[in-house]
Amino acid sequence: MVEIVAERFTYAVILVLMMVGLYAVIATGNLVKRMVGLSIFQTSVFLLYIATAKVFGGGPAIFDYDDLAYGTIPEDAIYANPLPHVLILTAIVVGVATLAMGLALVVRIREIYGTIEDDELSEIDHDDELKKGV
Amino acid sequence: MSPYVVLRVVSKLLIPLIFLFGFYVHFHGEYSPGGGFAAGVVVGVGVILYALIFGMEAARKAAPPYWARVGMALGALIFAGVGFVSLFMGGNYLDYTVLDPNHTYLGQHIGIVAVEFGVLVSVTAVIIAIFYGFAGRERTGDGAED
Amino acid sequence: MTGADITQYFDYLFMVMLLFIGLTIIRLQNLFAVVMLTGVYSLIAAAWFVSLGAADVAITEAAVGAGISTVLLLAAMLLTAGEAKPTSAFRHWAALVVMAAAGVAVFYALGDLPVYGAADTPANTGPGMAYIERTPDEINIPNVVTAVLASYRGFDTMGEVFVVFAAGVGVALLLNLSGRGRREEDGE
Incomplete structure (x- = not known):
């Protein structure tokens, strides 16, 4: 048990970071802070992916240009796994695009409701429904 | 116009360098870390810095919003277009080997450069568009309107 | 743990900093401080990416997380509210x-x-390592990440570009890209 955790200690801490992000999403009623929590959660997921790609002693998967040109790439060179890097590279940019989308919705909500606290939002909605006589 | 002289002078120096670095990251992306996604964001940041220091009006003149609108679609179309070109040259969709008649690495290199250019255009335009979207708003009066 | 190298000690440093910043973000109610700390969080994550051997990801995360995200969150904060309710x-x-x-x-x-x-491990012996072996023969560019991104997984990347495009269109529709037309909107 101790060995299992010790060999995966980095993952364990990253999972704790994910849980911190999850707490921030649920505990706060402020929509901007909620987006911040989501982005913490997201960054932690990126870290988890990249951490699985780590190989001890290995650098980024980039060949030396001369080695490549002359076909003399050393057989025993160690590289980090490039596949998770590719997945996360695109995910980061998609992440900022979706973050912008969420924030745009928050700005529009603020313009119409005048608040971004979710309990006040549901109160306003409730009052509206009462006015309509539902 | 911002009253901060130091910021204005320093950013005048920095902004060309930011664009230069962005294009370096892009065109050197095959040999070193970088590529269309990172470069697009860096180039977008150059425009954002210009807008933050010199104001939205100056930025709208330098990089009109319709560039962003056109660029978003254009970048995605370049990417998809490369796929169709390879399709019509007898290969699979996005199979760059056929782009070179002799079927060497050259086809792959052409394809990767073209595709990364599409990514650069699209990401830059989206970043600028998103920033213009937020910066064009002003804070409305407090309290609910209805 | 066999074969550990110096980067492991960097890992511990980054873990402590990230945990500290994460917990501080939860405790703070001032949104300006929260947004700034989010930028710092992303920057430290980018530094950790370098230590984990993911240089491409680190460049992108530094530009996106510490640059764009912070600007966007600041803009959203200025347009909405400066304090969160406890x-x-x-x-x-x-x-x-x-x-x-x-x-x-x-x-x-x-x-x-x-x-x-x-x-x-299964994760590090499968397709990822096969890409490293095949890139010199098939693509012949030094940066394997670019080769995989643009060529081997080009279809995937195209989807991502379309998602970015869709998000850009979404923001433009919600926030009215050119900044005009606010009057007509009010006149409803």
Whole structure:
């Protein structure tokens, strides 16, 4: 048990970071802070992916240009796994695009409701429904 | 116009360098870390810095919003277009080997450069568009309107 | 743990900093401080990416996380509110319960993750390493990440570009890209 955790200690801490992000999403009623929590959660997921790609002693998967040109790439060179890097590279940019989308919705909500606290939002909605006589 | 002289002078120096670095990251992306996604964001940041220091009006003149609108679609179309070109040259969709008649690495290199250019255009335009979207708003009066 | 290298000690440093910043973000109610700390969080994550051997990801994360995200969150904060309401006790406990449940679930799965830093795990011996072997012969460019991104997984990347495009269109529709037309909107 101790060995299992010790060999995966980095993952364990990253999972704790994910849980911190999850707490921030649920505990706060402020929509901007909620987006911040989501982005913490997201960054932690990126870290988890990249951490699985780590190989001890290995650098980024980039060949030396001369080695490549002359076909003399050393057989025993160690590289980090490039596949998770590719997945996360695109995910980061998609992440900022979706973050912008969420924030745009928050700005529009603020313009119409005048608040971004979710309990006040549901109160306003409730009052509206009462006015309509539902 | 911002009253901060130091910021204005320093950013005048920095902004060309930011664009230069962005294009370096892009065109050197095959040999070193970088590529269309990172470069697009860096180039977008150059425009954002210009807008933050010199104001939205100056930025709208330098990089009109319709560039962003056109660029978003254009970048995605370049990417998809490369796929169709390879399709019509007898290969699979996005199979760059056929782009070179002799079927060497050259086809792959052409394809990767073209595709990364599409990514650069699209990401830059989206970043600028998103920033213009937020910066064009002003804070409305407090309290609910209805 | 065999074969550990110097980067492991960097890992501990980054872990402590990230945990500290994460917990501070939860405690703070001033949104300006929260947004700034989010930028710092992303920057430290980018530094960790370098130490983990993911240079391409680090460049992107530094530009996106510490640059664009911070600017966007600041803009959104200025357009909305500067202070968050303090967390109520009910929400606090509800969040803790959800967090504990999710935490137990992910830690139960922890043992199934590959051993950290080992080269012979299933994750690190499959397609990822095959890309490294095949890139010199098939693509012949030094940066394997670019080769995989643009060529081997080009279809995937095209989808991502379309998602970015869709998000850009969405923001432009919601926030009215050119900044004009606010009057007509009010006139409704």
